């Protein structure tokens with residue numbers, strides 16, 4: 001039980017149904033529950049999220065679903081308040097919601113640029129800002145922000161996404177510095193190409209699939225579980241002396 005007595009809030013975590021393709025948030029929710037945490041799943045896909053939470057509760061887990069658009073400060077406050085009301089504390093925040101709109105820069109609209117920055121960068125900022133007071137009251141916490149390999153190296157296809165994920169990467173380090181003394185750790189994860197509801201359609205196109213596999217030394221795409229195992233480590237006390245760091249899980253892609 002690596003997360004016994006801990007309470008976790010996860011964003012972008014509706015795809016969490018056993019037997020269906022899960023996202024990073026969904027797979028992480030399953031590991032968190034297995035390790036003894038109480039979990040609040042959040043997303044904007046409310047039907048799916050409610051079904052996922054109900055299925056997890058049937059296994060005996062303590063799981064809630066709440067609507068949370070990560071770009072909305074009032075949604076954040078409501079979700080954190082609901083978490084405290086239901087479970088009395090908040091120990092772990094997984095800022096994971098995401099969108100991806102491939103485009104050439106010349107074709108990229110301001111709306112898409114703003115959306116990418118809002119969901120990823122503003123979302124991580126608002127989540128961190130809202131969670132910190134609750135974590136402080138509990139004596140500390142762990143925040144894990146989903147960046148990407150595209151927050152480390154350039155992406156040939158997703159300029160706004162890369163800018164947003166780069167912002168998440170350095171926001172993480174600044175938040176880590178500001179709250180280190182309060183035992184609130186903030187780290188980022190940097191997944192490589194992985195098959196999830198966000199990517200399954202695009203990544204399975206044969207031409208795209210070949211390019212991604214060619215770029216990935218280990219010769220396969222990642223799974224949501226590959227990423228969730230890293231998130232679990234950063235959420236647990238096993239990473240107690242880690243803050244402001246970046247955990248790359250990418251089959252070797254950025255080693256080249």
Ligand SMILES: NC(=O)c1ccc[n+]([C@@H]2O[C@H](COP(=O)([O-])OP(=O)(O)OC[C@H]3O[C@@H](n4cnc5c(N)ncnc54)[C@H](O)[C@@H]3O)[C@@H](O)[C@H]2O)c1
Nearest residue numbers: 012023024044069070096097098148191193194196197198
């Ligand atoms: N799959 C990959 O190859 C890959 C690689 C690197 C990083 N990522 C990142 O991982 C994270 C999780 O993505 P995933 O691949 O597991 O797919 P996913 O589809 O399971 O997760 C993304 C979720 O974010 C939700 N979402 C979108 N906009 C939102 C908003 N405004 N507020 C709240 N939720 C919102 C979606 O409804 C969806 O459920 C994303 O941040 C993504 O950018 C994915």
